[in-house]
Amino acid sequence: NAGVTQTPKFQVLKTGQSMTLQCAQDMNHNSMYWYRQDPGMGLRLIYYSASEGTTDKGEVPNGYNVSRLNKREFSLRLESAAPSQTSVYFCASRVTRDTQYQPQHFGDGTRLSIL
């Protein structure tokens, strides 16, 4: 049982290049999330998908797009990378139940550097 798997683990890009970060979960979770983590800033939500077929903006969506490919997979795309997007990106997922909040489960991140 792998949980949440992110690929790649590391990537270096040049300014203006594009890239897609991949995320897959094998826990049959409904909701999926993309965060970025910067030193001293904690985790900030970029986009999320409450269920297959829906996506919504989080706190810091500018410069990113997402696709919920199916229930398992949620990808994050940088169309024209900028140095300000150098960060560690985390994907998370959770099951949704109306009666109680269920916690988010995180992958181990993608470390992205943009030169």
Next chain:
Amino acid sequence: GENVEQHPSTLSVQEGDSAVIKCTYSDSASNYFPWYKQELGKGPQLIIDIRSNVGEKKDQRIAVTLNKTAKHFSLHITETQPEDSAVYFCAATLRPGAGSYQLTFGKGTKLSVIP
């Protein structure tokens, strides 16, 4: 929206001592408060959580307390061990269940346990 403040940003304790990390939140409607531990190079892992209908929850050496009136909650680690060294994040969120529900994270506390 919700705002979560976390203190201290760094904490050093001797092995065997206790560690306390405190968080405050702004939205009185928040009702779920998870704590995550992040080890170097890994994603955050849930270590304990508390819902607003409970004042305290304990799991072995870890406990969380919640004061709804003051809008603050704390993580207590007793008998600290070197393997407790990590970055700890608190978070807060509104309403259980709904898929469009977002966690707001504190900025993290780097805990160092000195052998």
